[in-house]
Amino acid sequence: MAALRAERAALLGFASHAEFATDNQTAPSLEAIHAMLGKLAPPAVRNAHAEAELLREAAARDGIEDLQAWDWSYYSEQVRREKFSVDRAALRPYFELERVLTDGVFFAANRLYGLTFTERPDLAGYHPDVRIWEVKNEDGSGLGLFLGDYYTRDTKAGGAWMNSLVHQSALLGMQPVVVNNLNIPKPPAGEPTLLSFDEVVTAFHEFGHALHGLFSEVTYPQFSGTAVPRDFVEYPSQVNEMWMLWPEVVANFAKHHVTGEPLPQDAIDNIEAASTWGEGFGTTEYLGATLLDLAWHELAPGETVQDPEAFEAEALQRAGVALDLVPPRYRSGYFKHIFAGGYAAAYYAYIWSEVLDADTVEWFQENGGLTRENGDRFRRELLARGNSIDPLQAFRNFRGRDAAIEPLLHRRGLA
Numbered sequence: 001m002a003a004l005r006a007e008r009a010a011l012l013g014f015a016s017h018a019e020f021a022t023d024n025q026t027a028p029s030l031e032a033i034h035a036m037l038g039k040l041a042p043p044a045v046r047n048a049h050a051e052a053e054l055l056r057e058a059a060a061r062d063g064i065e066d067l068q069a070w071d072w073s074y075y076s077e078q079v080r081r082e083k084f085s086v087d088r089a090a091l092r093p094y095f096e097l098e099r100v101l102t103d104g105v106f107f108a109a110n111r112l113y114g115l116t117f118t119e120r121p122d123l124a125g126y127h128p129d130v131r132i133w134e135v136k137n138e139d140g141s142g143l144g145l146f147l148g149d150y151y152t153r154d155t156k157a158g159g160a161w162m163n164s165l166v167h168q169s170a171l172l173g174m175q176p177v178v179v180n181n182l183n184i185p186k187p188p189a190g191e192p193t194l195l196s197f198d199e200v201v202t203a204f205h206e207f208g209h210a211l212h213g214l215f216s217e218v219t220y221p222q223f224s225g226t227a228v229p230r231d232f233v234e235y236p237s238q239v240n241e242m243w244m245l246w247p248e249v250v251a252n253f254a255k256h257h258v259t260g261e262p263l264p265q266d267a268i269d270n271i272e273a274a275s276t277w278g279e280g281f282g283t284t285e286y287l288g289a290t291l292l293d294l295a296w297h298e299l300a301p302g303e304t305v306q307d308p309e310a311f312e313a314e315a316l317q318r319a320g321v322a323l324d325l326v327p328p329r330y331r332s333g334y335f336k337h338i339f340a341g342g343y344a345a346a347y348y349a350y351i352w353s354e355v356l357d358a359d360t361v362e363w364f365q366e367n368g369g370l371t372r373e374n375g376d377r378f379r380r381e382l383l384a385r386g387n388s389i390d391p392l393q394a395f396r397n398f399r400g401r402d403a404a405i406e407p408l409l410h411r412r413g414l415a
């Protein structure tokens with residue numbers, strides 16, 4: 001497959017599939033992608049080694065002398081519990097769906113952008129579980145419709161995602177209709193829907209995509225909202241996750257569903273203290289997969305690989321991420337993203353988006369956080385633009401400069 005892709009790239013005038021695939025992404029060049037990955041690899045590997053030391057101590061207490069890759073997640077969770085006393089399961093009673101939505105997700109959008117949400121039970125969705133809200137600007141003008149389809153069903157795809165049902169377009173006079181899908185198990189009748197910590201993060205994340213669709217102010221539907229390159233589309237949604245634990249927001253929605261008491265501050269502190277634990281491992285295994293993806297797709301036309309395992313080993317070695325204890329997240333034989341999905345030479349997109357995300361979060365923090373002024377700037381310069389201008393130019397207009405990698409290094413404890 002890699003050889004055929006290289007051959008096609010040559011027919012189209014490119015030196016490799018990777019060069020072809022990144023040509024219309026926001027990353028300016030393959031060199032720029034390698035430069036970014038190269039800044040991440042040394043600190044990630046250094047932290048993975050430091051994490052391994054703590055895991056070895058924990059494993060030694062069980063009589064395990066020689067820690068192996070397959071021991072990693074078990075002992076990592078043990079260290080997380082011991083060192084940071086984080087028990088995520090105990091948080092559920094504080095995350096009731098209705099409160100998370102109304103007093104959390106919608107509340108943050110109101111504080112930032114002045115949006116109001118009015119449920120429209122008179123409008124019929126595509127399934128009885130689908131709820132529909134009319135979204136209005138602060139001045140009362142209509143923005144669009146937001147659909148929420150939160151429960152899991154036998155006939156529904158897994159995971160969580162956002163779709164545009166109607167793309168905003170000035171040319172056609174269309175206002176956007178967007179939907180967020182989650183897969184939360186439906187509770188028995190009469191019982192509240194309690195979310196896991198990760199499901200709350202996901203609710204904020206998907207709503208970030210929804211805002212990208214709703215705020216679109218472009219002429220052509222082809223460039224509307226989330227119709228941006230793959231290495232950019234996750235950026236606004238990742239930014240929206242920051243509001244979940246923002247003090248004013250979490251205090252407003254995270255209340256015990258029976259007693260109404262707020263989520264204890266020490267639980268929030270513990271979650272934040274634990275946030276960099278495991279990032280050495282996570283970043284290294286991610287980088288391993290990303291660099292394998294690029295190695296396969298930087299093959300020149302006509303170049304062949306006789307021994308895939310040796311090829312992998314050499315690629316990881318060359319990139320400085322060859323660790324026996326931390327194998328790449330995917331090996332070539334089961335790397336579905338790049339051989340059966342749309343991510344060939346694009347697995348880097350996750351971290352590329354996160355560089356922009358972390359730098360934007362830092363901007364919000366430096367400028368007073370959850371304010372209407374900040375929200376309006378992000379909306380005007382970035383969320384409204386869709387793909388009607390170069391997305392990195394939109395970022396520059398918003399941030400006042402190109403993205404810096406330091407905030408991401410800091411967030412992952414790699415600084």
Ligand SMILES: [Zn+2]
Pocket residue numbers: 205206209234237
């Ligand atoms: Zn997303």
